[in-house]
Amino acid sequence: MSRLAVAALALALGACASPPPQDRANAPEGTPTPTVCPKAVASIARCFSGHDSAGAYYLIAMPTQWNGHLVLHAHGGPALGTPKPERSVEDLERWAIMVKAGYAWAGSTFRQGGVAVRAAAQDTERLRQIFVTQVARPQYTILHGQSWGASVAVRAAEMFTATADGKRPYDAVLLTSGVLAGGSRSYDFRTDLRVVYQYLCGNHPRPTEADYPLNIGLPADAHMTQADLQARVNECLGLDKPQAERTPEQQRKVKLITDVIRIPASSIHSHLSWATFHYRDVVLHRTGGASPFGNQGVRYSGSGDAAVDAALNAGVQRFRADPAALARFAQDTDPTGRIPVPVLTVKGVNDPTAFVELDSVFKATMDRAGTSGHLVQTFTQHSGHSYLSHPTYPTLMAALLRWVNDGTQPTPASIARQCPALEARFGKGCAFLPDYRPAALNTRVPDRERP
Template sequence: MISFLRCLLFPLMYHRSGEGRGGIFMHFSRQLLPAMAFITIVAGSASAQQGDGGEPKKTDCPTALPAGAECFAGQDTQGAYYWIAKPKNWNGTLVVHAHGGPRAAKPQADDPVEDLTRFAVTVQEGYAWAGSNYRRQGYGVRMAAEDTDSVRRIAIQQLGKPKHVLLHGQSWGGNVAAKTAELYALDWQGRKNYDGVVLTSGLLAGGSRGYDFRADLRAVYQYYCKNHPRADEVQYPVWQGLPKGVTMKRDELEKRVNECTGLALAPNERTAQQSRNLKNILAVTKVPEKTLVAHLSWATGLFSDIVWRRMDGKNPFDNSKVTYTGSDDDTALNKGVERFEANPDARRAMAYDADLTGQIVLPTITLHAVNDPTVFVDHEAIYRQTVEEAGNSELLVQNFSDEAEHSKLSTPQYAALFTAMLTWIEEGKKPTKQSVALLCEGKRKIYDEACKLLPDYEPKLPAE
């Protein structure tokens, strides 16, 4: 109930761009009611999966962890499964991890093992690690943030009070971790629950801006391909993802994409029409060829989850004023592409759940691949602007790497980020891009992977 009341109070702190600051109480009801509806949906989804919140049980650690590490697993009172790992040489710092996604499958007890294995570098560096798989599948940033903070408390009960607590989020987990930092950085007495935040490959543009490009992709794809949906199938607006109650397997989506674009074929095996379709779709949407199916999959299953399970069928996406460019006939494309306008309540609910305010109180370090094919690097420019407008630039250090990866970047770069964060916390020395790059060179000797940091790189804001 305390968490529920906290959620109800936070709309008073949120302002969408373009709304005056003086009229917040006039806007109270229209901001709060959709947020309450969103919370009710989330709470209702979670209530049927609540766990017993029993003590963590000792279990075998993944083989990726160093010898002597101890692992514990359990389920919290909301039903979220979690894992905790402590190295033999624990340095006293706990890293709380927020995973990416959102995942489509129902949570399983061993889900966090994948994240623990992927980021085993934290334990190898001497940090304890704790991660939750969240109480349910599907979208919900505030829900995931609450479950992330829950595993922090459980880990401290299990391990004892740490010297420092760091919050780490990867991919969509970057959105979750950044939201966690805004909601739970301090306890009710103003004491720090966390000491620093590390965000890698983070979806930091928030919900109201972070998914519009996938809505654009669905519209542009349908203009050229006309097979999602097909003409002989139930017709629906593409922003829905799928009709209510309908699912689509990944291989079926791949089949449709291949029919239209020849994506699975060698370029010289594609028909002229397939080549034209693929070239236009990629040029207009800027989606990389290797992640085209992945982005369409998110714009199918995830959109369906958002619309039907979280928004009560209302549309949070908008392309009504978008001018599409880059095709071989922009005039025809803009005339013929499907248009849709966001429902204001759904848009506000999406923003309330997932947008970031920049109201940070903790040192924050980010890392993003310049050629990230999944969460584009301009998310960092948007987050930088958000933090700057909130007056908190001195708490943010952003780093960039010459990589085209998303889910996991080069290992020594993570080690460097956490070392830089501890130095910032303990010695008050704010890192620079150059100092992080130097730290990475030292870590490279341990992990035998390349350091690809670009100290001089700075992303630009996307064109509106």
């Protein structure tokens, strides 16, 4: 779907929206309004949209050949700023495979932008209630979290374990490309990137600009834009040029970052953006003005030259996470593992955004909670993050439904065996690695002192 078409559809959704969130704080939920479906599912589904009582937009797709089950989607990101209906349109387009496989699909924009996990979990549960009371009653509801949305789905599954009639709101959880180590650990490497970048480039901030602690992202009154940041990154690293056209000094700096932070050059800007704008959002709006991010005690290595590593460790700025801010951020974002229903995860082993090693932390969390019997983790050969392949997701959904329906717990091997049978319907793309086990997170992201 073109950006113009997405915008047009979003306008249609917005046109049927109710008054702004501040006027609807205690309002009852309105009836979802029939709307035009995105092109990807227009021929196979009916769509409904609305604006919930907390201010979130949502979009629902009901396939004409419905299998009776609902996929309740928690999106990745998160975006900053005021939610817009385009978000759910784009999500449905990306996850059209669920509707094509026969599942009803429902996705919320969430009521607010930024890193607010528990609030997003509440918005997701609110959408489930809207679907159940005003659209249809599914046989099973699968809670699907993608990327950052995986942390939202985990928190929702922990927070909402029974409805008023004593039934479980979610029958199972699917976590894809998930950020699963909680806010207290998942973003450490971005803090490391921020200080290493500044050590090498010295332009974020520039020497002529007011200094500030890098672990706050940006000061509240800073006027930097994404374009400004991109320009500074290109100025220092030449990421807007092919590698061969970068200066030797730019090549040296890029190599040092990729070797030490262990991310590809193509993702330096996106991670640095997160450590700039999202960090500011966290500090200003989630943790009371103090930063939960720190790098005290980190030993940076990986350049292959002991002298270079030593100079780096001596030269980077050091910051200690504020104890109260870290505790507050962890309370909102860190999973407890107390999930009473089956959980199935998938992660590409070369995911450049949500490292595969994060999954080892999530398994340890489930182990500590005594719920490891509810967890099956799978891994694939894919190197993408936002979407792996068409047959991957129907395969996982089918395995989850068998687990819920008759108690047959899948294994990574059984899922890998079942995937090829779905390629005839959904296209090629099976790449499960049934024997893969992720290493510990600290083999990739160095440990640090924590309050």
